[in-house]
Amino acid sequence: MEKIFYEVVEKKDVKAIEKDFFDVIAPKLNQVNEGYYFLTGMSDDTTAELIITVEGEIKNIVFAEELIDAAPKLSHWKFTALKPAMDIQKISVSMGDYQFSKDTIFFYSNEQEEYPDEIDLVFVFKGNAENKDKITTGVCIFLDNYLGELNFATQIDTFTVVGINEAEKELVPIEKLKDFLQWREREFVEKYKSAERADKEAEFSILRADLENGRPLLACMDMSLLKYDAKTSYPWVAVLKIYYDGDNNDGLPEKEDFEKLSDIENKVIDELQGEGYLYIGRESADNVKESYFAGKDFRKISKVFNAIKQDNPEYRISPGIFKDKYWQYFKYYTEN
Template sequence: MSFLKNIFGKKEIPIKSYSDFWNWFQNNEKTFFNVVKSHKHIEKGFFDKLSPKLAELKEGYFYLTGMYDDNTVELVLTADGNTKNIVFIEELVEQAPKINGWKFTALKPALDIENVAINMAGYKFDSDNIFYYSNDHSDYPDEIDITIIHNEQTEENKQQIGNGIYIFLDNYLGELDFVNNIDNLKIIGKKEAEKELVPIAKLKDFLTWRQKEFIEKYDGVRYDTSEDEHSILEAELESGNKLIAVINTQLLNWDSKASHPWIAVITFKYDGSNNNGMPNESDYQTLNEIEERILQQLSDKDGYLYIGRQTANGERDIYFACKDFRKPAKVFFQTQQDNNKFEIEYDIYKDKYWQSFERFRPNY
């Protein structure tokens, strides 16, 4: 038996929880430490082993590594800007054990401007050639709309410049602040600028000031939906299929929408081919039960406002406006894992004034 064990090797325990991952990591950390410190074969000796283990937990974990100091390896786990995955990065790092010689960091940290210089695709990105200005909108006073200017951007290279700018801002602002503090971002060349250019080194202080104002204005703002009435909106699509939406149109007229800037949408795909795009009776009941379970977890008093749902063309979309993106990401991911009857997708994005739902407002 021992001979067979040696031939086939020891079967690795599947990674089903954060503790499973960290137990595996601790068993291999000395090897990983030496690989990173030697600066040799990091891809093969560390990343190729790390990546599949993270993927067993969930898709969407990315990573960076290097020497924090002479005796410490830093492993930065990042969502690569994907809002849906940030909470899972944070939770994994929160549960990291203390391991001598290792520093674990959730999300890319902010760097001082003098430490951010990127060379990419033949272009340089630093404080000497990147500027910004802010755009104000009277209809959307709390929206932080930023235009970034790179001296060398042209129509031909805008994709390469755009990619470099996003990486630059991720490192300069820090991954979480980049997601939280900018609502709209446009990247242009110097010739397209319509306002006075401000050095990019001043952007961080500007965003901190705007975010402080925003928090002071909306901190603690909640909305009680229990007395609201929902409107039933019906339409016939060009295909002849039905569209039915049940929407809290009263909530859509609220004047403090910006206090709940994150829109969370979960989509269930079913077979509506024999019913004008609508679910059959069994699917209809199951969808309602799933929706009710979601509503029990995402309540208005906690900052998750149920906007309503739309059903058409073999899909049901359920909409929330949220104070924060973390809990909806967890609830939607778990809903996806728990239900194999439907194909389920979800998205979470910033829309401070709920412009996504203008189509549901009366007289729009």
């Protein structure tokens, strides 16, 4: 089949590539894992390239990487995990009347006294900025190509996009962004490389609240951990959401579900033990149980969550993983 696929790509017929290549491989790859997207083209005159992308979805990155690691070596084919970084001189994104390039995009950094390790950037578009959604999309596409998919998804904590008339600081050429991010990454790693949290320090508290709809919320949170002064050494927050039928118990799980959900959570905790992850706690309310973790990386927990989802088809399970250096997701518990 690789010869047939090669011929399809070599002809550079977009419709044929979609129909005779992507539509053929997509169902097969979805059997391995959902969330794959594809890019293809000729890497050189005799080599076709297939890029497996996950559109920046953190929880799927490891599966794209492992898929490519397991790919066979084929003559005339190059397989790549995630969109690679490109030479900025070759990047120009057109969206209608908008042009996004090194000449129209600048940036500056916001320093936050309360969150000194947060990388909060403002990207400034030099042009008509009336359509904020369009310029944000264009800037994101440009950055995805310039930084590469992995770096764009993992190196920047928060960002906004503004027009040049809204800029509040001196503009920095976008060409300097890579060096800036690498410097901040080195600084961060050096600062927290020795920080470790011992599980024996856990102090769980049972908490109860009422939702706006009047239903109860029950939580069990490690309040000692939420006061940890080196949270940023575990910057990846992971949330495992499991939906159950709690309509007969005011939104809380009944005995059978409670026991099954506890077993699932304990399995995750056991799988992550000693792997650079912390168990923060859990919350149940309104037919949903959420289990909370924080980690030094996102790859292992992505695989554990995915296995849990596959092994428990009787529940609707929604894993989420995101970067949150200061665990602002849990402000409700630290401020009340």
